[in-house]
Amino acid sequence: MEKDCIFCKIVNGETPTKFLFENDTLVVFKDINPEAPTHLLIVPRKHIRCINNLTEEDREIVSEIVMTGRDMAKKEGISESGFKLLFNVEKGGGQVIFHLHLHLLGGWE
Ligand code: 5GP
Ligand code: ZN
Secondary structure (H helix, E strand, O other): OOOOOHHHHHHOOOOOOOOOEEOOOEEEEEOOOOOOOEEEEEEEOOOOOOHHHOOHHHHHHHHHHHHHHHHHHHHOOOOOOOEEEEOOOOHHHOOOOOOOOEEEEEOOO
């Protein structure tokens, strides 16, 4: 748990947020400022700053995040129409919250 990290607070239940899915590794919730009809965030419980900071021991976490992106797309009914999975990396890559998260975007007409 990183002090002053918004996503650590959400993951640890300090900021009440409805989880669409959760397990021991990660949680899934709606983006507060959606950029698509479906915009979910898949967030590991472990505080990792961004893709650059992944270590060998994080391989399973990354796998779980991506597979959950696939599963949530199916649950949301956007698998067939199509969707985007996106990691923003560091400020130049558009990252604003420095706790690793995967964006699931879709549901366009
Ligand atoms: P980034 O640009 O870091 O990849 O994306 C961070 C995302 O988190 C943004 O799309 C933003 O709307 C979302 N976000 C920021 N703060 C909160 C929050 O407190 N709750 C939720 N649900 N989403 C948030
Ligand atoms: Zn964090």
